[in-house]
Amino acid sequence: MASTDIAESTSTPGTPGTTTDDLAALEAGLDTIEIRRTPIRETFLKKVLPPFLAITLVLAVWQTLVSTDTTDETKLPAPSAVWDSLTQLWLQGTLFEIIWTSVSRGLLGFLLALAIGTPLGLLVARVKAVRAALGPILSGLQSLPSVAWVPPAVLWFGLNDTMMFTVILLGAVPSIANGLVSGVDQVPPLFLRAGRTLGATGIKGVWHIVMPAALPGYLAGLKQGWAFSWRSLMAAEIIASSPDLGLGLGQLLENGRNNIDLPGVFLAILLILIVGIAIDLLIFSPLERHVLHSRGLVVRN
Amino acid sequence: MATNFAKAARGINAAGLAAGLEHVSKSFVSPAGQQLVLDDISLDVAPGEFVTILGASGCGKSTLLNLVAGLDQPTTGSINTPGGRPALMFQEHALFPWLTAGKNIELALRLRGVPKSERHTEAKRLLELVRLGGAHGKRVHELSGGMRQRVAMARALAQDSDLLLMDEPFAAVDAITRDVLHGELTRIWEETNLSVLFVTHNVREAVRLAQRVVLLSSRPGRIAKEWTVDIPQPRRIEDSAVAELSLEITEHLRREIRRHGQH
Ligand SMILES: Nc1ncnc2c1ncn2[C@@H]1O[C@H](COP(=O)(O)OP(=O)(O)O)[C@@H](O)[C@H]1O
Ligand SMILES: [Mg+2]
Numbered sequence: 001m002a003s004t005d006i007a008e009s010t011s012t013p014g015t016p017g018t019t020t021d022d023l024a025a026l027e028a029g030l031d032t033i034e035i036r037r038t039p040i041r042e043t044f045l046k047k048v049l050p051p052f053l054a055i056t057l058v059l060a061v062w063q064t065l066v067s068t069d070t071t072d073e074t075k076l077p078a079p080s081a082v083w084d085s086l087t088q089l090w091l092q093g094t095l096f097e098i099i100w101t102s103v104s105r106g107l108l109g110f111l112l113a114l115a116i117g118t119p120l121g122l123l124v125a126r127v128k129a130v131r132a133a134l135g136p137i138l139s140g141l142q143s144l145p146s147v148a149w150v151p152p153a154v155l156w157f158g159l160n161d162t163m164m165f166t167v168i169l170l171g172a173v174p175s176i177a178n179g180l181v182s183g184v185d186q187v188p189p190l191f192l193r194a195g196r197t198l199g200a201t202g203i204k205g206v207w208h209i210v211m212p213a214a215l216p217g218y219l220a221g222l223k224q225g226w227a228f229s230w231r232s233l234m235a236a237e238i239i240a241s242s243p244d245l246g247l248g249l250g251q252l253l254e255n256g257r258n259n260i261d262l263p264g265v266f267l268a269i270l271l272i273l274i275v276g277i278a279i280d281l282l283i284f285s286p287l288e289r290h291v292l293h294s295r296g297l298v299v300r301n
Numbered sequence: 302m303a304t305n306f307a308k309a310a311r312g313i314n315a316a317g318l319a320a321g322l323e324h325v326s327k328s329f330v331s332p333a334g335q336q337l338v339l340d341d342i343s344l345d346v347a348p349g350e351f352v353t354i355l356g357a358s359g360c361g362k363s364t365l366l367n368l369v370a371g372l373d374q375p376t377t378g379s380i381n382t383p384g385g386r387p388a389l390m391f392q393e394h395a396l397f398p399w400l401t402a403g404k405n406i407e408l409a410l411r412l413r414g415v416p417k418s419e420r421h422t423e424a425k426r427l428l429e430l431v432r433l434g435g436a437h438g439k440r441v442h443e444l445s446g447g448m449r450q451r452v453a454m455a456r457a458l459a460q461d462s463d464l465l466l467m468d469e470p471f472a473a474v475d476a477i478t479r480d481v482l483h484g485e486l487t488r489i490w491e492e493t494n495l496s497v498l499f500v501t502h503n504v505r506e507a508v509r510l511a512q513r514v515v516l517l518s519s520r521p522g523r524i525a526k527e528w529t530v531d532i533p534q535p536r537r538i539e540d541s542a543v544a545e546l547s548l549e550i551t552e553h554l555r556r557e558i559r560r561h562g563q564h
Contacts, residue, residue: 194395296442
């Protein structure tokens with residue numbers, strides 16, 4: 001009997017008057033006006049078209065310089081000569097092997113750097129003592145050119161893949177860790193407090209609140225980390241070329257120099273550039289765009 | 302009242318308290334010296350009770366709610382919330398922009414320990430409770446200010462806490478939306494056994510919502526006076542009874558501000 005009373009008493013009171021419902025309808029009308037979307041295709045065109053035009057322009061200027069004999073062939077090879085080098089590599093069947101040797105090294109090194117840089121960045125960001133001890137060192141390391149690590153790495157490990165990965169790690173880990181630190185530093189305190197009231201403390205707080213909130217800064221760090229990985233790897237491959245190491249893009253460049261093969265040198269440089277950009281465009285830019293877009297943040301540039 | 306009986310029957314601490322503050326003081330240490338923000342606050346919130354704390358900006362209302370929420374510790378005195386960790390709703394919606402509206406609520410459910418299979422249905426139910434049934438998959442930035450506050454309310458309710466703390470949650474929304482949200486809050490409060498501690502600097506809002514209005518003085522924040530509001534719900538903010546009591550309370554609030562200004 002008491003239970004029926006309760007059921008009745010909870011359902012009857014508090015039903016808002018008709019005026020409130022009218023207001024609700026009016027408010028719903030106001031809400032629909034505020035919602036809008038931006039077309040994705042437009043941003044895509046804005047991002048793809050300009051670099052394409054820039055490349056065409058560079059090629060045109062290059063060809064003009066060569067055909068007007070402004071420089072001589074030993075200083076600047078014709079685009080066609082570079083193209084010939086490319087088809088030669090293609091016909092030898094080694095083109096993709098060379099690219100893959102470097103790309104697989106670079107990506108593996110990057111993943112290692114990610115696995116080390118992420119917990120390191122979290123520790124520096126969240127533990128005061130660690131930040132005081134390692135923060136300045138990490139920032140300093142970021143501005144040290146990673147080529148500097150090649151000689152010691154060769155002395156430590158000899159000419160092998162371990163040496164390559166060491167150079168990549170020393171170049172990329174500080175970028176990734178620093179990116180995460182600045183990402184965490186920019187997390188609005190409101191989110192942390194909201195997380196705590198919901199019960200997200202300790203590891204749960206890091207997993208559910210800190211990491212997702214820091215994701216934009218972290219991604220920027222990853223992007224830079226990839227650039228550093230790639231640069232470090234090329235430095236290592238150029239300086240420490242050895243037949244045991246397998247032919248990568250860096251060695252291709254160094255071989256071109258040794259054979260005084262200028263088109264080959266140009267081809268190697270172009271391939272290094274293209275791979276670096278391609279990985280960024282295929283992996284990091286879409287990731288960054290997706291994250292920013294889903295949060296209603298404007299994509300820069 | 303019938304509602305109170307319903308709450309008592311379902312309620313957890315019918316004989317006890319939703320929140321008990323005893324001689325709570327809070328000081329902040331700054332380079333300029335020690336600043337006493339809250340001075341000897343003693344306040345009880347009964348189960349199912351709706352209390353508003355009213356005070357001028359900067360008088361320590363947010364500080365007080367943070368203490369009750371356990372986000373900060375009082376300098377002296379003690380705070381008791383027998384029902385466990387209270388839910389807290391902020392002035393800014395504080396929804397997580399990397400999650401959809403529905404996922405924000407599901408995260409609260411997950412952190413509360415609700416099994417995965419039940420979260421989606423429960424989130425839908427909570428969204429319908431705040432009349433946003435269709436917003437489950439919406440991103441936070443796709444919602445209007447009023448909708449965000451409603452999702453925030455649903456997320457706070459997802460904690461299934463006995464005590465809901467609200468820190469000027471409607472201060473940033475327009476008057477029409479605020480009116481609607483007042484109605485929904487009152488309805489939800491009456492349908493559940495929730496105790497609410499609601500902080501505001503808006504006198505009419507305080508009277509519109511509360512069973513009891515507590516006026517806080519400024520620098521330091523002390524309890525200056527209390528009113529019991531026995532105007533029956535549903536009330537409207539324009540009701541003459543609401544306006545009348547608001548006028549009386551505003552007089553006292555003015556006096557508090559003036560008294561503080563003379564220091
Ligand atoms: N963390 C803090 N450190 C130092 N002073 C603070 C801190 N939080 C609040 N205060 C001070 O306490 C006073 C009350 O602040 P607050 O509780 O936010 O007021 P209200 O919410 O009533 O507007 C203000 O003078 C503010 O400067
Ligand atoms: Mg405040």
